[in-house]
Each structure stands twice: as C-alpha cells, then as structure tokens.
Amino acid sequence: MVPAAFTVVFIAGNAQDITRFWMAVLTAGYACYGTLPWTAARPPRMLSAPEATLLMRINVHVLGRVSHNMNTFPSGHVAVALAAALVVCSVSLLWGVGFLAMTAGIAVAAVTGRYHYFVDVLVGAGIGLGATVTAFF
Numbered sequence: 001m002v003p004a005a006f007t008v009v010f011i012a013g014n015a016q017d018i019t020r021f022w023m024a025v026l027t028a029g030y031a032c033y034g035t036l037p038w039t040a041a042r043p044p045r046m047l048s049a050p051e052a053t054l055l056m057r058i059n060v061h062v063l064g065r066v067s068h069n070m071n072t073f074p075s076g077h078v079a080v081a082l083a084a085a086l087v088v089c090s091v092s093l094l095w096g097v098g099f100l101a102m103t104a105g106i107a108v109a110a111v112t113g114r115y116h117y118f119v120d121v122l123v124g125a126g127i128g129l130g131a132t133v134t135a136f137f
Contacts, residue, residue, distance in 0.1 A: 001106075005084035005099055013091035020090070023135035024083040028128045032076035039073040075116045075124030081106045082128030087135070 002025060009021045081103040089096025107125065110116040116124075 001081055001099070001102055002084050005088050008088050008095045008099075009091055012095070017087065017091050020135045021084070021087045024087050024128075024132040025080055027134060028079035028083040028131035029076055031127050031131065032072055032074050032079045032124060035074070036072050072116075073120050073123065074127055075107075075110055075120040077110060078103070078107050078116075078121050078124035079128040079131065082125050083132045083135075086129070086132040090136075 006018075006021060009017050013021075081099075085096060085099035085103045088099045107121045110121050111118050
C-alpha cells in the first residue's frame with residue numbers, strides 16, 4: 001500500500017507533500033515497530049482456538065516457522081496505512097477515500113485474522129493520525 005500511496009502523492013502533490021508523506025509514514029512506523037523489544041506479546045493467533053478452521057491451523061503452522069511470532073503494540077500496519085492514506089487525502093480526496101477503505105480493510109483483517117488484538121489496532125490508528133498531524137505542522 002505504501003508504494004501505491006507514494007505514487008499518488010508523487011503525481012498529484014508537490015515536494016512538500018512528498019516530505020509530509022515520508023514524515024508521516026516513517027514516524028508512524030518507527031513509533032510502532034520501535035516498541036517491539038519492550039511490548040512483545042504473543043499474537044491472538046498463537047492462543048489455542050478449538051474452533052480454528054483448517055486454514056487458520058495452516059496459517060499458525062506456517063507463521064510458526066517463518067515469523068518471529070511476536071505482536072507489535074501498537075499495530076504498525078494500521079498506523080502506517082492510515083498515515084499514508086491521510087496524506088493521500090490531502091492531495092487527492094478521491095484516491096484518499098480508496099486508501100482509507102484499504103486501511104479499514106487492513107484494520108479489520110488484523111483483528112479478524114488474529115494477527116492483532118483490537119487495542120493494538122485502535123492505538124495504531126491513533127499513532128497514524130498523530131504522525132500525520134505532526135507531519136503537517
């Protein structure tokens with residue numbers, strides 16, 4: 001999502017918008033991922049779920065071998081996606097609405113896919129919003 005959002009900002013915006021984009025996205029990302037050593041927790045998918053479908057069990061099996069199996073608090077995916085979408089909104093409302101819809105999808109999928117707890121997503125959205133506001137001032 002970030003490369004696509006950057007492309008819109010690059011085409012529809014100006015040099016100041018590009019700077020704002022990277023300030024918002026990187027601030028949001030670093031604020032979330034920088035907390036990993038201190039707030040590491042097991043993601044919800046690692047908890048036993050008797051109602052787990054075959055697909056969920058496969059997901060846990062694969063990620064158990066290729067992932068660090070830690071949960072970031074707050075959600076960096078949501079924070080970065082929201083920051084990118086909000087900057088896109090500032091240069092193109094039409095494209096921005098589409099990116100906001102993708103961000104909502106990422107947030108819902110993070111919780112329903114059991115990658116994050118709801119509070120991770122909520123705080124991630126707050127950080128994305130805060131990083132974007134900061135980039136504009």
